[in-house]
Amino acid sequence: MIQEHLDIQLIAIVTAVACALPGVFLVLRRMTLMSDAISHAILPGIVLAFFLTESLSSPLLILAAAGTGVLTVVFVELLQRTKLVKEDAAIGLTFPALFSIGVILISRFAGNVHLDMDAVLLGELAYAPLNRLDIFGYDVGPVSVYVMGTILLLNLTFILLFYKELKLATFDASLAATLGFAPTLIHYGLMTLVSVTTVGAFDAVGSILVVALIAGPPATAYLITNRLSLMLTLSAIIGSVNAVAGYWLAYLFDVSIAGAIATMTLLVFGLVFLFVPNRGLIAIARRRTRQKWEFAQTMLVIHLFNHEGLPEAEAESEVAHLHEHLRWDPAFAAQVVKYALNNRCVSQEETQLTLTERGRTVAQQALVQ
């Protein structure tokens, strides 16, 4: 039983990391939806290869499906190159058509082969450890771990080998082209990796949730960091955390593991979105309120500064007068005065406001700027 827990989590982690690494580049290159397209469009490839091999984990099947994935990318590019169809529409046309062919193939020949539609689309991680690899009669672990492990290694090697090229092609494609780095080649290399990864992962998590693994952790990491290397590391870590947390969520409530991992992905993304310093929703909201009060305070000190030492100063420095002059709501004016008092920019005697030395400096600075 413990072995099974470990096996499933191991598969989930390896799959999540394998998906997150190329996902980083997809997110940065604004091509996330290509993974969605590929994961759907490989269906006819899977079906045809399955007719030939009658097994869902044969290497031939992975190759055929990955080939279909690359073909999808080529189709989308060709459609775009006619300049008659925009990129999003090209994607939106290609993958449903290929997917439809796959569905029709399955239902036409469903009687002859055993290919469970749900398994392809939704995957079932719980069954993955049952398919084990035997070497000379020794049970060395689930096949999925080896399949996804190989793919992970492949992704890692590609990224490490072509790190510089990938980085440049991602952030400045034209410079990469000028320097002779062949961004098109990098593009197709990356797309091939995404295809292979998607095919490998669909067995475990299904084709729709692959997108959650590919887009979720990198986008979450993108909220946290500006550095590519850190983003890659963080994506791998976040992917693993999502996988393990998702597994236990699924175990606790006895629900679909892949679905639970996707749910955790959304949850973690939401939490980071809310709480990350500087760029998070809460940080943004706090900065906006602070800016609002700062601005109101500056208005107040400038107003006082303008009339300081003049005959009308006494009337202008009344708290009640602010309503008329700055068009502030009396309640708001009172709050601003309180804020300015706290910052020691003004001092108050009865209803009269006077600038402090500090308030005067603030006003002068604001006016000079």
Added chain:
Amino acid sequence: MIVAIGAALLGAVSGTLGTYAVLRRQSLLGDAISHAALPGIAIAFLLTGSKTPLILVLGAAVAGWLGTLFILSIVRLTRIKYDSALGIILSTFFGFGLVLHTLIQRTGNANQAGLDTFLFGQAATILESDVLTIGILGGIAIVIMLVFWKELKLLVFDEGFAASLGLPIRALDILLTSLLVIAIVLGLQAVGAVLMSAMLVAPAVAARQWTDKLSVMMLLAAGFGALAGVGGTIISSSASRIPTGPTIVLCATVVVGFSIVLAPNRGLLWNRLRYQRNKRNLKMLGGQLFQSEEQ
């Protein structure tokens, strides 16, 4: 017969509203909305315990709408781009729906076919009442669109100008999205979540090739959508074991291919002919210049 009428109506409605999505480069929003609808269906079922289509459709609409709102806020508030926001919401909402679905299955008061129907649709089970629902809701959506015709047109083609005129851009954006949600939710039953995006995109892309005028494009898209609906239904009913939804999508794709190649002015064939004519003219012109130089 009923199925064909339903499919035609559906094609017309999604073709019309899909025009906006394609022109705004939001073709894949349909894909996201249709996937994001799954948890809505599950929650509607969990809350009410009923399987009345209208209640489930309502749940789907709320979830799809919420998902779109999330996507728009992520894009507005962070540096995450539209495509990634779409991908995340699409897949994780769907995953959450899957979790709820397995939860329902475990309690055992739902039939197993629910999820398959959601994914691939069951055009064959369209009833007269469904056609009526599609007609009424689709009709309402199209009437609303016509009422705001001028505003929506401006939003699509020049958002900045629309904003400078004082039009409520965000409200219009949400209105347009809501109309899209209606079209998608109506189509879920017939063609299913995975293929619904094609029903929005394909007729509009095909129509775009034939005209540069929004009103004409919309009428054409509605026509192409209806054509694909009827064609797909007829083909799938003429042979055994050909599912209707995918066939409709393939019909729509054929219409797109036909339009891209043959449409006058923009089409590939037309372009090729124009290129050759220009080449010939240039050659003749070059020959004349050469002669005049010799003289």
